Amino acid sequence: MPSFVNLADLGRRARAARLARRLTLEDVVQRAEFTVSWLSKLENGQLSPSLEGLVKLADVLECGVDTLVEGLSVPPRYVVVKRGQGRRDGSRSSYAIESLADQWRDRAMNPAIVELSGMGNRHHPDNHDGERFIMVLEGDVTLGYGDELIHLSTGDSIYIYAAIPHTLSPAGRTTARILSVSYDSRHAFAGDGRAARDGVVRGDRKPAAGRTKPARRPKG
Numbered sequence: 001m002p003s004f005v006n007l008a009d010l011g012r013r014a015r016a017a018r019l020a021r022r023l024t025l026e027d028v029v030q031r032a033e034f035t036v037s038w039l040s041k042l043e044n045g046q047l048s049p050s051l052e053g054l055v056k057l058a059d060v061l062e063c064g065v066d067t068l069v070e071g072l073s074v075p076p077r078y079v080v081v082k083r084g085q086g087r088r089d090g091s092r093s094s095y096a097i098e099s100l101a102d103q104w105r106d107r108a109m110n111p112a113i114v115e116l117s118g119m120g121n122r123h124h125p126d127n128h129d130g131e132r133f134i135m136v137l138e139g140d141v142t143l144g145y146g147d148e149l150i151h152l153s154t155g156d157s158i159y160i161y162a163a164i165p166h167t168l169s170p171a172g173r174t175t176a177r178i179l180s181v182s183y184d185s186r187h188a189f190a191g192d193g194r195a196a197r198d199g200v201v202r203g204d205r206k207p208a209a210g211r212t213k214p215a216r217r218p219k220g
Helices: 007-020 025-032 036-043 051-061 065-069 194-198
Strands: 087-089 095-099 109-116 131-138 141-145 148-152 157-161 166-170 176-183
Touching: 007 036, 007 051, 007 065, 025 036, 025 051, 036 051, 051 065, 109 166, 131 141, 148 157
Parallel strands: none
Antiparallel strands: 087 095, 095 109, 109 176, 131 157, 131 176, 141 148, 141 166
């Protein structure tokens, strides 16, 4: 469900702009070639106008489209992604990602389906502040976590502190699929587009060359 415009507030703004210019419904529709029914429904929050309609209305009311719609976008209450219809990123042939929540901007969690083949991401370890949940949907997976190797079979799951560099690769010759949910409460995943682009956060925040930064481990 994408973001939508608060139609009730849009209607109130249109009505206020019309009355401020002492125009009747008939005055407006004659100048913009609307119908009285169309404009009445819009002012009562019962109609979602096209962009062309908004431009015509703003021109007649001499107020600009921004005046009518600025700040009216409402975040979605939920996002539905049908099976196999998430945004796909196959830029790394052995680490294909299907993102599952692109429509929800400024989210703290980033769910994705990851298909692992060949070396997986052994040459490009993931790490970011926050946490990550991984569940194997198909096949067997080897998780390289710090200096450990952890074997996961179909149905197995693991919850990790994601700042420790980690890699994922299929344990066998066949492609493996995992559900990955990354979480970072301090950085929205659509804020600068990097995490939203990659589906699963990569190690974008790396120490400068020549400097090392010890990995932080979970408390307790």
